[in-house]
Amino acid sequence: MSVWKGCLALKHVLYIHPESNKSGGSDIVVPAGLIGVLNEVKKISNFGAINLPLEKRINSSFNILDDELIRAADIILIDLHWYVFSHTAIELSRQIKAIRDNAVIVLGGITASIFSLEIMNTFSFVDFTIRGDAEKPLLMLIEWIDNPDNFCYIPNLCYRLNDGIHFSEHVYVGRYDKSLNSHDISWMRHSDEFLRYQGRLELSNKNGTLYEKLAWIQNAKGCDFNCSYCGGTCDVFKNFYSYDGMRFKPVTYLISEFEQIHAKGIYKIGITHDLGLQPKKDLHELCNYMIRKNIKFGIANFCFQLPDLEFARIFNKMVNQENSIIGIPIICGDELLRARSGKCYSNKEIELFLESFTNSDVLIVSGKCKSTYSAS
Numbered sequence: 135m136s137v138w139k140g141c142l143a144l145k146h147v148l149y150i151h152p153e154s155n156k157s158g159g160s161d162i163v164v165p166a167g168l169i170g171v172l173n174e175v176k177k178i179s180n181f182g183a184i185n186l187p188l189e190k191r192i193n194s195s196f197n198i199l200d201d202e203l204i205r206a207a208d209i210i211l212i213d214l215h216w217y218v219f220s221h222t223a224i225e226l227s228r229q230i231k232a233i234r235d236n237a238v239i240v241l242g243g244i245t246a247s248i249f250s251l252e253i254m255n256t257f258s259f260v261d262f263t264i265r266g267d268a269e270k271p272l273l274m275l276i277e278w279i280d281n282p283d284n285f286c287y288i289p290n291l292c293y294r295l296n297d298g299i300h301f302s303e304h305v306y307v308g309r310y311d312k313s314l315n316s317h318d319i320s321w322m323r324h325s326d327e328f329l330r331y332q333g334r335l336e337l338s339n340k341n342g343t344l345y346e347k348l349a350w351i352q353n354a355k356g357c358d359f360n361c362s363y364c365g366g367t368c369d370v371f372k373n374f375y376s377y378d379g380m381r382f383k384p385v386t387y388l389i390s391e392f393e394q395i396h397a398k399g400i401y402k403i404g405i406t407h408d409l410g411l412q413p414k415k416d417l418h419e420l421c422n423y424m425i426r427k428n429i430k431f432g433i434a435n436f437c438f439q440l441p442d443l444e445f446a447r448i449f450n451k452m453v454n455q456e457n458s459i460i461g462i463p464i465i466c467g468d469e470l471l472r473a474r475s476g477k478c479y480s481n482k483e484i485e486l487f488l489e490s491f492t493n494s495d496v497l498i499v500s501g502k503c504k505s506t507y508s509a510s
């Protein structure tokens with residue numbers, strides 16, 4: 135794949151995170167896996183980004199259809215990562231296409247991956263869907279958008295050509311790349327408000343440290359479990375992303391991101407994939423690094439399963455306890471029902487885990503994992 139030639143005009147690419155059907159501001163997110171991709175897109179385009187629920191929170195009369203970025207965009211990327219965004223992502227695509235019929239609309243994310251063909255068959259105003267990882271496909275699509283004959287070479291792409299809908303035969307599975315900046319969201323309009331809003335959501339704890347910025351870090355991709363209520367299961371990643379299991383980011387990359395975030399004056403981090411599942415060797419390395427550098431982050435960690443007691447000990451040691459939170463998916467008190475949902479641990483084991491936080495200021499809540507932020 136070549137990069138943009140100087141003689142070609144850069145395309146105007148606009149990323150939009152849509153609103154969801156849920157209320158209460160829980161839709162002010164960005165899929166964490168997408169951040170690295172968008173930082174690459176930014177290098178080869180005139181790039182802009184709008185987080186629609188955030189804009190609406192700042193200005194309730196905000197109308198995206200009047201926005202200058204919509205008027206200028208050649209390519210519009212909309213994430214359809216989680217099913218609660220389905221109606222709004224599709225409706226937004228329809229409204230944009232009605233006023234900008236020459237703009238290209240691309241949907242991607244877990245839900246878009248699962249329903250790629252259905253979306254393309256049903257909604258003619260969606261031009262492309264990406265099924266699976268998007269790093270390489272998106273860059274290739276931007277480069278070749280005016281060359282339909284090349285679409286078949288773009289991996290993971292579902293496209294229209296000669297009145298038919300086609301899937302590329304090429305498959306791409308993203309690899310971790312140290313040069314990929316997967317936490318900087320300065321390209322988003324109101325990015326500071328976004329980071330503060332994340333901090334307020336996740337860590338408005340008993341000490342009232344409201345509005346302190348929180349950056350999300352993607353420490354892994356995929357999942358090894360098949361919880362009954364989840365759209366981002368092991369099987370989904372196997373069938374639609376060609377993953378053979380959970381894929382942890384190398385710990386050296388993780389440490390480098392912690393360093394960069396700290397250097398920006400951000401002291402709270404949300405972890406997309408339960409640190410309790412992280413290889414213990416990596417966790418020790420991360421802990422030793424934080425102690426050695428005297429860096430204390432507040433960390434929001436939402437567990438996939440119940441972590442072991444060694445994790446509790448390491449977590450208590452390495453974090454700023456007063457600004458940290460652990461979410462445990464308790465689901466319900468009935469152990470059989472809990473197991474049927476995919477969470478196999480007893481009430482006694484939960485009790486023991488909680489006891490290891492008796493003398494800790496870490497806030498423990500009952501909460502499901504945040505993996506929906508995580509894959510690209």
Ligand code: SF4
Binds near residue numbers: 503
């Ligand atoms: S709920 Fe969490 S642990 Fe369960 S399948 Fe989904 S991402 Fe995996």
